[in-house]
Amino acid sequence: VYDLQGNVFVQFPAHDTTLTITGDATKVYLYAMEVHGQGNIRLSFGDMSFACDKVDVYHSGRTAYVNGNLVFNDNSNKITADSGSYCWKTKIAAFHGNVTVNGQPHDGDVAYNVIEKRITAQ
Template structure:
C-alpha cells in the first residue's frame, strides 16, 4: 500500500510538466502542492513557458501557477511579455483555456513604436488583439472609450 501511495504521489508531481511544455519557474521562495498542482511563488518571481508561436514570461512580486488548470495569477510589479511585446501592471490573470491574459492597474503596454497606458486591458494570443479600457492614452494622445491594437499589424484597429 505504501509503495502504491508513493507511486501515485510521484505521478502527481510529474503532472505539472505535462500541462505546460517545459515551464521555467523561479522565485525567492515557493511551495508546490502536488494534489491541486499549484505553485505559490513569493519574491522575484519569474515564470516562463511556450505559448503557441512565442514565449510567455511573467515577472513580479507574487504569483500562483495553477498547472492543472493552466492558469497564472500574479500581483505586484508585474511584467508580462509575449516576445517583444510587454505589459507592465499591478495584476495579471492568464487563462490558457481562453488564450487570454488580463492585466489591471497602472497598465503600460509597449510594442514596437507604440506605447499605450490604461486602467486595464487584455491580450488574446489567438486573435493577436490587445484591448485597453479606461483612461486610454496612445503614444501620448488620450482616446475616448476603449482601444484595440493588432500586434501583427502594429496598429490600432478599433476605438
C-alpha cells in the first residue's frame, strides 16, 4: 500500500487509455489495482475529466466512483452532480443527485455514453 500525501499524481492503464488521478491524498493498493483518494481530486481519461472531493477506483470492476462537488467535462458536455461513476469497459458515466447538464437542472439521474456523446435518463 502506498499512502501518498500532497500534490499526488497517480497513473495506471485503464483498458484502452490511461487513468490519471491528482489530488491532496491517495492510497494506492498496487496488488488489488485500487486507488482511494480525497481532497481536490481530478480524474482524467483522455479528453474527459472529473473533479470531485473523493474517488474510489476498482480496476477489477473497471469502475471509478466519484463523490462530492462533482464536475464532469468532456469536449461536448459539462455535468454536475452529488456523485457518479465511470465504467471504462462500457464507456458509461452515471450521475446521481442534483444533476445539471450544461447548466440546466435535470430531474433524476443521468447516464452519459462517452462514445456516442448521448445523455439518457436513468
